[in-house]
Amino acid sequence: MMTSLVGQHVDALDTPALLIDRKVLLGNIEVIGASLRKLGTAWRPHAKAHKSPSIAHLLLEAGAHGITCAKTSEAEIYAASGIRDILIANQVVGPIKTRRLAQLARQADIAVAVDCLENALEHDAAAAEAGTSPRLVIEINSGMNRAGIDPGDDTVELAKRIVALKHVRFGGVMTWEGHTTTVVDPAAREQAIHDSLAPVLESVLAIQDAGIDVPIVSCGGTGTFRTTAGIEGVTEVQAGGGIFGDQIYRALGVPVQPALSLLVTVTSRPAPDRVIIDAGRKSLDPTAALPEVQxxxxxxxMSFSAEHGIINLSAPTADVRIGDRLQLLIGYSDQAVHLHEQFFVLDGNTVSSVWPTWARGRLQ
Structure with missing residues (x-):
């Protein structure tokens, strides 16, 4: 930990260093939170991007009622920090993993996605052994064609079978309509979201018609939440990465600003039209979106090797010198944060906090 840097100027940081602009971050949180409050939809932000209990608690203070995780090991970190309402939005399969989750349910009110009876039975057996009662949330395929059971009769039947189990609780349903974010036209994207969620919500009504309560209907990431949160029947959204104002979300028209950047040092000027920096793919992964150089x-x-970033310029310049520092606005936080041990939080040019990314590397 580098808490000794708190109170110092940003120039005191070694590079590469992952920076958060506190004012912008809080502004982005308020933009998303205010939108959801207006629509009357709960917020369960995904924590897979920020990896930080400090940020998770900040989101809870801003009105989120729980968090979403990708893996049980991530959930363990957040539960240890005192967070109690946690959804693991992936399938947790096999005796090693289900036992681990069942034990975690001693510390927090855990919900986990399932999309088949076999997995539900695994959780029921593990919960019986641990003496706990985790919630099972059915993941429905809304068109992304990743995980998820088909909507309709199959979903209703699975809900009935889960309700009949003795050691788990039926928690509701979830989906991720992420495929709709590839629709370029905003109006067509909005319609695609409605079309994708319609069968999911019809399945919810069918489950309710069977006399089963559906407490959670969880959908919506940052790229879709402004539409998803306004659809009747959706109880919560999982939008999380948008708090950093990633370029991929701003390109979708989400009204957030860039709060996350990487401070780098110029290490070489081998040609007047080329700048070499000390941050390569071990500092950020540009696969989904290239960073923007401020x-x-x-x-x-721009291109990246393991340890180097190469910035090619359209015209020669002598303005950038060896030893100068640049800030790269992160294009997609999911592919950068997990590579760093901490965020350096800035108020202006002063380091005001150091927030560890305790959940990085938690892959199980």
């Missing part, structure tokens, strides 16, 4: 208007292209 203060350089003539960037033509």
């Amino acid at each position: 203060g350089l208007s003539n960037v033509q292209s």
Whole structure:
């Protein structure tokens, strides 16, 4: 931990260093939170991007009623920090994993996604052994064609079978309509979201018609929540990464600003039109979205090897020198944060906090 840097100027940081602009971060949280409050939909932000209990608690203070995780090991970190309402939005399969989750249910009110009876039975057996009662949430395929049971009769039957189990609780349903974010036209994207969620919500009504309560209907990431949260029947959204104002979300029209950046040092100027920096793929993964270089208007292209970033300029310049520092606005936080041990939180140019990313590397 580098808490000794608190109170110092940003220039005291070694590079690469992952920075959060506190004012912008809080502004983004308020934008998302205010939108959801207006629509009357609960917020269960996904924690897979930020990896930080400090941020998770900040979101709870801002009105979130729980969090979403990707893995049981992530959930363990957040439960240890005092968070109690946690949804693991993935299938947790096999005796090693289900026993681990059942034990975690001693510390927190855990919900976990299932999409078949076999997995539900595994959880029931593990819960019986541990003496706990985790919630099972049925993941429904809304068109992304990743995990998830088909909507309709199959979903209703699975809900009935879960309700009949003795050691788990039926928690509701979830889906992720992520495929709709590839629709470029905003109006067509909005319609695609409605079309994707319609069969899911019809399944919810069918489950309720069978006399089964559906407490959770969880959908919506940052790229879709402004539409999803306004659809009748949706109880909560999982939008989380948008708090950083990633470029991929701003490109979808989400009204957030960039709060996350990588401070880097120029290490070489081998040509007047090329800048080499000390951050490569071990500092950020540009696969989903390239970062944006602040203060350089003539960037033509960027590429990354393991330890180096290469910035090619459209015209020669002597303005950037070896030892200068640049800030790269992160394109997609999911593919950067997990590579760093902490965030350096800035108020202006002063380091005001250091927030560890305790949940990084938690892959099980």
